[in-house]
Amino acid sequence: MSAIIQARELSRWYGIVMGLNNVSFDIDAGLTGLVGPNGAGKSTLIQIVTGQLKPSSGRLTVFGQAPWNNPPLIQRIGFCPEGEAVPKDLRPVDWLKSLAALSGLERKAGAARCEAILDRVGLAREHWPKRMAQFSKGMKQRVKLAQGLLHDPDLLVLDEPMNGLDPMGRQEMARLLKDLVAEGVSILISSHILAELESLSRNILILNWGRILASGSQREIRTDLKDWSEELSIQCDSPERLARHLFDAGVLLGFDLDAESSLRIRVKDASAFYARWTGLLLDSGVTVYALRSQSHSLKDIFDKVTT
């Protein structure tokens, strides 16, 4: 599958603050999740993808072209920004009609498209005559999504689209996104709600401090990140002696003595550690009662690598 978004040594600074730090990645067609805590660089990446910011160095292309000030390319991209900001004094249909005209839709086709798209994102018709200042957070999310889909983009970029939606709304949104992908629309979606992305997207890009921690399918990420760091809890008769022995063997990133008989250790290369574990244990002379690894859900891994 060919990549629709390609970044090579991409960096973006805001003065002395680093938004993105020399990242390279490919994003294929389909639904891709962009995950990271606040300040990770998600919004910066999204703004570069949608042509609102220029890279400070490096290169990013969407469908083979740089997005900055590139109207023909922007015509193929839909964008739904983060937050609740919508023009408060306007009615949704008025707003969408204006944006439709700006996107190049004729008057009649634009009006019809606005109505169809509002139906599709699930904004009940009884709310259409209201000004958007009266809308709930979830309703605003729907209208924002509608404006992103208005011009039938090939790539839809969504920045935290689930915010403000209730569980049912999230379910509907997920269904809509899956439908869009089935229709051939590629979606780049950022979220800090990992569970939703796990169920939605096959491919995930994890960002932190402007760097890419992992990218690829969920399975690949699990493998990558498990090796990156693993946390184990060990019940034994002499935690201090075991900690000293493991530390001397050079396999530990760190450890905590939790209680009299409990030791928590962090190892860098879990596979290598498990391979040496029996020998290390015999050499130490410590009696181990239990060895427990932390869970390996994507969320746990994500929390671990981003904190």
Add this chain to the structure above:
Amino acid sequence: MADSLQPPPSVPALPRTRLQLHPSFLGGLRGIWRLTWKSQLTWRQAPLLVVGLLILPVLVYITTPTSEAWSRGRSLFAAPERQFGELARRLGGSRTPLQPAQEAQLRQIFTEEFARAGNDLPRGEAHVSNTDRERERFRACYERIHERVKPLLDERQFARFENFEKRKLLEAERRPPQLLWTRTGAFYHWLIDFYFFVILPLRCVKGCGGLIRDELQADTLGFLLTRPASRARLLVLKYLAQTAWLQLLLLAQTALVFATGWLREVPDLGSLFPLFLAAQILAVPAWAALGAFLGQVSQRYFAMALVYGFIVEMGIGRIPTNINTLSLLRHLKSLLSRNPALQGIYDWPARGVPISVVAPVVATLVFLGLAAVLFTCKEYHHTAEMQK
């Protein structure tokens, strides 16, 4: 709120037939114009809009008297009691005081004759053109008083009265003509010095300085930047829509001020209105383009506009060399000086009509071009902007 989740569980997917998109300048202008007026003409903003439109006409109405009220207050026939009092004091001072019966009759004669002369004044006429006729009436008034007081006063008193009469007629002769400016001065001060030179430029700068920054502050700029229009085109479209809105708003304001002037009997408004309107139609895009440019330069564009006003318009514009052609106001004044009434009042130096028209147009294009270039090169980031 349950987010209005009434739609059926399975919303039918739209068949992905490619939409026919033809982004064009006119289509974009249609969209931006709709956004502009729909977001500014709302019930929430209506009271502020109406108050803003009515303040100036109300000030004009309050401070500009009608010609009748003005004549009553300022004419030679305005104060019979004062004239009578002066005569009575003079007679008393020359030891020929008036008897009570004489005093009553003389007061009545002055009151009646002054009222009669005052009522003869044509209503609503420009005072400046009536100065000579007013003097004639004043003389006729005193002639009638002269005839009526003759049998009433004794010889010495009558001689004193004749001296008093001569002095008053002489004062009337020497009285300078009442200038048009004095009655309609307030109207022109409000219209030209306040509205055209101050309010209109600042309103335009305010309206267009925030073209992009207001969107950025509301965090809605992303919706526009992710449309298939170049940044330069987007800025020009926003500028055109906002300028059209300002033209309508200021046209309504001007019409209200002129209507108030007409109510207050300001003469020659018919000839001034088209000229003023032409100057306004030229001035609004120029000031708006200046605002759009300054808005791209700095978040504090309004303060920058004030500095520009002090340096260029009030400073450079008054230097008596060719450098003053940089001043927009100078060209606009030159255009307005075609009106005799304004020329009589302000005595602005007149230049040729072509340069007075071309200069604001050139200024508009230069400022707008600079704004478009800056917007094309500049990046905006909501968070960074909000932190400033």
